[in-house]
Amino acid sequence: MVPNGTSEFGRHEGTAYELHGTVGAPVIVLIHGLGLCRHLWDDHIDALSANHRVLTYDLWGHGQSSPVPTTASLSVYAAQLAGLMRALNLGPASIVGFSIGGMINRRFVLDYPELVTDLVIMNSPHDRGEAAQKQVEERAADVRNHGAFATFDAALARWFTPDFRANNPAALALVREWRGLVDAESYAQAAWVLANGVRELIKPEPAVTAGSLVLTCQADSGSTSEMSHAIAAEISGAQTLIIPQLQHLGLMEEPQTFTDPILQFLEGRKS
Numbered sequence: 001m002v003p004n005g006t007s008e009f010g011r012h013e014g015t016a017y018e019l020h021g022t023v024g025a026p027v028i029v030l031i032h033g034l035g036l037c038r039h040l041w042d043d044h045i046d047a048l049s050a051n052h053r054v055l056t057y058d059l060w061g062h063g064q065s066s067p068v069p070t071t072a073s074l075s076v077y078a079a080q081l082a083g084l085m086r087a088l089n090l091g092p093a094s095i096v097g098f099s100i101g102g103m104i105n106r107r108f109v110l111d112y113p114e115l116v117t118d119l120v121i122m123n124s125p126h127d128r129g130e131a132a133q134k135q136v137e138e139r140a141a142d143v144r145n146h147g148a149f150a151t152f153d154a155a156l157a158r159w160f161t162p163d164f165r166a167n168n169p170a171a172l173a174l175v176r177e178w179r180g181l182v183d184a185e186s187y188a189q190a191a192w193v194l195a196n197g198v199r200e201l202i203k204p205e206p207a208v209t210a211g212s213l214v215l216t217c218q219a220d221s222g223s224t225s226e227m228s229h230a231i232a233a234e235i236s237g238a239q240t241l242i243i244p245q246l247q248h249l250g251l252m253e254e255p256q257t258f259t260d261p262i263l264q265f266l267e268g269r270k271s
Helices: 038-049 074-088 100-111 130-146 152-159 162-167 169-180 184-201 225-233 255-270
Strands: 006-012 015-021 027-031 053-057 093-098 116-122 211-217 239-243
Touching: 006 074, 015 038, 015 074, 027 038, 027 074, 027 100, 038 053, 038 169, 038 255, 053 074, 074 100, 074 184, 093 100, 093 255, 100 116, 100 184, 116 255, 130 184, 152 169, 162 169, 211 225, 211 255, 225 239, 239 255
Parallel strands: 027 053, 027 093, 093 116, 116 211, 211 239
Antiparallel strands: 006 015, 015 053
């Protein structure tokens, strides 16, 4: 056990993770998006760990974690997290998921409800409609056929606002570096899960019942406001927040714009 207020890095059965904050405090788990890694959350850790124990980790085949050990699915990623939380004696926890992470945490609460206190579902897709679904499947096929960087430059335009892209080359280089860490096969499988996993999350049986905050950015073309409202409509009592102007990776452009409402939601759940 580490002293209060410190951080530690470790590995558990191939999963690389970090723990931050005070031992014994309420736990927040942060799940990153496709082609990224646990360092997506670095600018959020100080605020989130001030009064919480915060777990970040790398999905299978991302960052410093091992390749996916079997055919990837939302349940495989959920099992990865459940094994890690149980090994670290961290449940139950608030599970915060970004993009595919917001699909994984929805699958996680269905598979492991005893490990969940509440959910924050960030910039995560839902029922896309036929045309948009076809586009996402085509991108997944491009990754399978041409490698992890096949769709990268187009993704940057979807993820960041034009001003941010023009003025923050270091941030774009960092995202490129994270993409370069992925295991090619694991990434191709994860891209397919991102494309097709939404099907099992639309009106799931049994329904998600955990207290939930569903948020996205107004200009996120892949995880739209309509999708967030649809997710929330399927979860009793869920709250929805639409952040103006920003795109998919708005949490990198304006970290506090995201950490503040997350903390407000979690603190409100305690009262």
